[in-house]
Every structure is written in structure tokens, then in C-alpha cells.
Amino acid sequence: xxxxxxxxxHLVMGMTNKKSLKCEQHLGHNAMYWYKQSAKKPxxxxxxxxxxxxVENNSVPSRFSPECPxxxxxxxxxxxxxxxxxxxxxxxxxxxxxxxxxxQFFGPGTRLTVL
Amino acid sequence: xQSVTQLGSHVSVSEGALVLLRCNYSSSVPPYLFWYVQYPNxxxxxxxxxxxxxxxxxxxxGFEAEFKKSExxxxxxxxxxxxxxAAEYFCAVRFSSGxxxxxFGKGTRLSVIx
Numbered sequence: 001x002x003x004x005x006x007x008x009x010h011l012v013m014g015m016t017n018k019k020s021l022k023c024e025q026h027l028g029h030n031a032m033y034w035y036k037q038s039a040k041k042p043x044x045x046x047x048x049x050x051x052x053x054x055v056e057n058n059s060v061p062s063r064f065s066p067e068c069p070x071x072x073x074x075x076x077x078x079x080x081x082x083x084x085x086x087x088x089x090x091x092x093x094x095x096x097x098x099x100x101x102x103x104q105f106f107g108p109g110t111r112l113t114v115l
Numbered sequence: 116x117q118s119v120t121q122l123g124s125h126v127s128v129s130e131g132a133l134v135l136l137r138c139n140y141s142s143s144v145p146p147y148l149f150w151y152v153q154y155p156n157x158x159x160x161x162x163x164x165x166x167x168x169x170x171x172x173x174x175x176x177g178f179e180a181e182f183k184k185s186e187x188x189x190x191x192x193x194x195x196x197x198x199x200x201a202a203e204y205f206c207a208v209r210f211s212s213g214x215x216x217x218x219f220g221k222g223t224r225l226s227v228i229x
Contacts, residue, residue, distance in 0.1 A: 004158070040124070041221065042119075042218075042219045090159070098216070101164060101166030108156070109158050
């Protein structure tokens with residue numbers, strides 16, 4: 001595997017379910033990100049981890065819980081979601097957080113549908 | 116407030132025609148500027164970026180963009196559209212060199228007509 005991978009690619013869950021999204025980067029990067037992409041809205045940054053420490057938490061509801069066990073893996077734990085949480089969830093990584101012109105590398109996303 | 120504006124949520128061009136996708140930002144200092152492309156069912160892929168130096172930046176797939184400080188713009192162009200260019204394009208800006216996140220525009224969907 002190369003780049004940034006995400007599993008599962010598609011997920012359908014009920015509002016009472018608990019599920020987790022997984023992201024893995026094979027680039028040796030030190031920063032990882034979760035974004036939410038909804039139709040007709042800009043990408044919303046949810047969480048940022050730098051060297052396995054959370055550095056950004058942009059007013060995300062507590063029903064979303066991130067976990068970064070090491071610099072290569074990032075999880076998003078989901079519980080008691082709402083239908084409006086249905087979206088494409090994108091993971092990204094970068095060599096380090098912020099730092100001017102440093103680009104982010106994105107995974108293919110997980111398409112989440114909450115029934 | 117610092118923001119990124121992409122004019123036109125949907126742009127349609129004929130195959131072989133010029134592609135012009137607009138991006139403006141609001142900032143009093145020159146930012147770091149990026150264009151990403153998203154093909155259906157895929158993540159975002161970097162097309163090009165401007166950090167410092169030459170204001171005309173060349174990217175992949177024949178795209179280029181010019182940073183115009185006086186106009187606070189970073190428009191994306193391609194001289195001749197190809198069917199494979201049909202995708203969603205996102206302008207993104209980092210407003211300082213410190214630990215700040217990328218701010219994305221809402222995106223422009225490009226359609227290419229045969």
C-alpha cells in the first residue's frame with residue numbers, strides 16, 4: 001500500500017450503532033487530519049494530530065472521538081450519530097503540521113450514511 | 116475574517132476550450148496557496164501550489180495558476196480542456212507560516228462537453 005488509505009470506503013449505520021473509521025499513512029508523515037466533506041459546503045477540518053498529540057479540535061460534537069495510537073494510524077470512533085452526520089470523511093497527512101507551504105496528502109475517504 | 120472564495124460552483128467548457136477557475140482570498144499578507152482536484156469517489160490530489168518566488172506556477176496535467184497579490188487572486192487555468200479534466204477543484208489557503216490549518220473554498224465542479 002502507498003499513500004493514505006482509509007477503511008471502510010462505505011459505511012451505513014443506524015443512529016444507535018458504534019463504528020470506527022480507520023486511516024493509515026505510508027508516507028512517514030508526522031501530522032494527520034480528519035475532514036468532513038458535505039455537499040455544497042467547504043471541507044470542514046475536524047481534528048489534527050501532530051506527533052500523536054491532538055492539536056486542533058474544531059468544535060466537533062462529542063459523538064465523534066478521534067484516536068491516534070501512532071504517527072501512521074488515525075481512527076475516528078462514531079457513536080449515536082445523527083442523519084446530518086452523513087458525509088464523506090477524509091483523512092489526510094502531511095510531513096508536519098502547518099508550516100507554510102507544506103501540502104497535505106489525502107486518502108480516498110469513507111462515505112458514511114446514517115439512517 | 117480570513118476567507119477563500121471560489122466564484123462559480125459549476126463551470127462548463129467545451130473540449131479544447133480554455134479552462135478558467137477563479138479563486139480569491141482575503142488576507143493582508145501573502146498567504147500560501149494551493150489548488151486540489153477531486154475526481155469522483157476519490158480523495159483530493161494536489162495540482163499545484165504557490166509558496167514564494169515566481170508568481171506563475173505550473174502543475175500537473177497542464178494546469179497553471181498565477182498569484183496576483185494586488186488582486187488577492189490565484190486563478191487556475193488550462194489552455195485546452197480534456198474530457199478527463201472533469202472533476203471538482205478546490206482552492207486552499209494557509210494564511211500564515213505558523214501552525215495554522217488549510218482553509219478550503221467551496222469548490223468548483225468542472226464539466227467538459229464533447
